[in-house]
Amino acid sequence: MPIDVAEAYQSLIDQGRLRPDPSQRPALDALAEVEAEIEARPKIRLFGGKPVRGLYLWGPPGRGKSLLMDLFFQTVDEPKKRRAHFHAFMAEVHARIKVWRAGDKAERKRVFGTHRGDDPIAPLARLIASEARLLCFDELQVTDIADAMILGRLFEALFEDGVVLVCTSNRPPDDLYKDGINRQLFTPFIDLIKERCRLVELNGSHDWRLERLRSAQVWFTPDQRPAFNALWDELKARAHEAPATLEVAGRQVLIARSAGSMARETFDALCDRPLGPSDYLALAARFDTLFLEDVPVLTPDRREAARRFVTLIDALYEAHTRLIVLAAAEPDALYPKGVGAFEFERTASRLHEMRSRDWLKNKSRRRS
Known part of the structure; x- marks a missing residue:
């Protein structure tokens, strides 16, 4: 029945x-x-x-x-x-x-x-x-x-x-x-x-997603992919999952997976494409949580991808977007040498801050 x-x-x-x-x-x-x-x-x-x-x-x-x-x-x-x-x-x-x-x-x-x-x-x-x-x-x-x-x-x-x-x-x-x-x-x-x-x-005192993230691991290694996937499934709950399209200056930027105010995309899709600050700002404005997967250890020949990654993290940081990452290494080891490696240290520092409980707490207060 x-x-x-x-x-x-x-x-x-x-x-x-x-x-x-x-x-x-x-x-x-x-x-x-x-x-x-x-x-x-x-x-x-x-x-x-x-x-x-x-x-x-x-x-x-x-x-x-x-x-x-x-x-x-x-x-x-x-x-x-x-x-x-x-x-x-x-x-x-x-x-x-x-x-x-x-x-x-x-x-x-x-x-x-x-x-x-x-x-x-x-x-x-x-x-x-x-x-x-x-x-x-x-x-x-x-x-x-x-x-x-x-x-x-x-x-x-x-x-x-x-x-x-x-x-x-x-x-x-x-x-x-x-x-x-x-x-x-x-x-x-x-x-x-x-x-x-x-x-x-609907404006209750409980942000259920944030409360879960404060107690959850938000930086995963490749062997922890099942846990990364499980956290995505848990946070999206019964929300419908579908691709999303961002309209940016007359262009369309496709995000492979979204569920409500959460997005999920690969490093290559966001940082190996010719995207720029306006695209990342649009992403941060549209979604309050980003699951970013398959972040590699970057070599000098991938300096353009490293540069875009820096720009992406800056946009997410300024918008106080929640970030859950599946990466091949810790932040400090993602881009150890190459053009812009010194500047990348600031991005690594931001990534450490963005995975902390204090940042999540401040993020909730400032964004809302």
């Missing part, structure tokens, strides 16, 4: 896989209300009732937002549902808009079911609504002007078609796209969120 979100939550507690947190109760109750309304939707539609209101769940990292939303997604009885990272969804939206604008009548008809008109928003919204009656987004944040300019119109059409939105964010709605260019064109989206979603803040 199917269980609801509240029963799934209690089951995790009973199994010892989750510690009860009273601060999560308002969010859990709100999700249960959304779940009940979605499952009653056929009757509501039959008798002309009000549309289902979704949920905007916001608060600092590590409080369980993604876990609660994923429990809801797994239990809600809605056959047409989609769970995605918000930025992945928006990348798909822009790709489909490009298809509409570049396609001929036959291509538009094949993808959208119609070819009429110049505005892609209405046919795009109908296409999305045909695929999913429930959209669940993790980490809703808006930093790109291209996203900001279309969100209001797109979601007005989606809500009009009865699509329900459930999402998590680190920011309250009024702080979305804060100080962004032409923000006045974005505020209708904020108004829609307030109208069509319950607003619940």
Whole structure:
């Protein structure tokens, strides 16, 4: 027999896989209300009732937002549902808009079911609504002007078609796209969120992820890869894992694995590619925790990779990003000689500091 979100939550507690947190109760109750309304939707539609209101769940990292939303997604009885990272969804939206604008009548008809008109928003919204009656987004944040300019119109059409939105964010709605260019064109989206979603803040005193990291090993050697993998699995819990795309100055930087506000990538992917400070700053702004694996001992012929690694660590350090590393050596031995080896000593010192409990404690206070 199917269980609801509240029963799934209690089951995790009973199994010892989750510690009860009273601060999560308002969010859990709100999700249960959304779940009940979605499952009653056929009757509501039959008798002309009000549309289902979704949920905007916001608060600092590590409080369980993604876990609660994923429990809801797994239990809600809605056959047409989609769970995605918000930025992945928006990348798909822009790709489909490009298809509409570049396609001929036959291509538009094949993808959208119609070819009429110049505005892609209405046919795009109908296409999305045909695929999913429930959209669940993790980490809703808006930093790109291209996203900001279309969100209001797109979601007005989606809500009009009865699509329900459930999402998590680190920011309250009024702080979305804060100080962004032409923000006045974005505020209708904020108004829609307030109208069509319950607003619940999840801001308990326990940062479960940080508390676990304070007691965990965060620097691993190659023979400890199973423990490194186990820590990733433990911290992401039931959060959905998927690739992530960073939009940086008109370019796309792919991150192979992400789960909520955590990212996981290899040294080669971040430091052997032609990436620079803006890319690493975007990474640090997007994620509060980075699992960095397969960091090698660097030789003089890899000075460019060493230089990028220094830049990456500087960006993570300044953003107070939590760092878990799988490396071939201790920080002091990662780049013993070569151009920039003397300067690398500062990076080694920062790596030692970033693995300390005191730094994690200060990081939590300063970032939040």
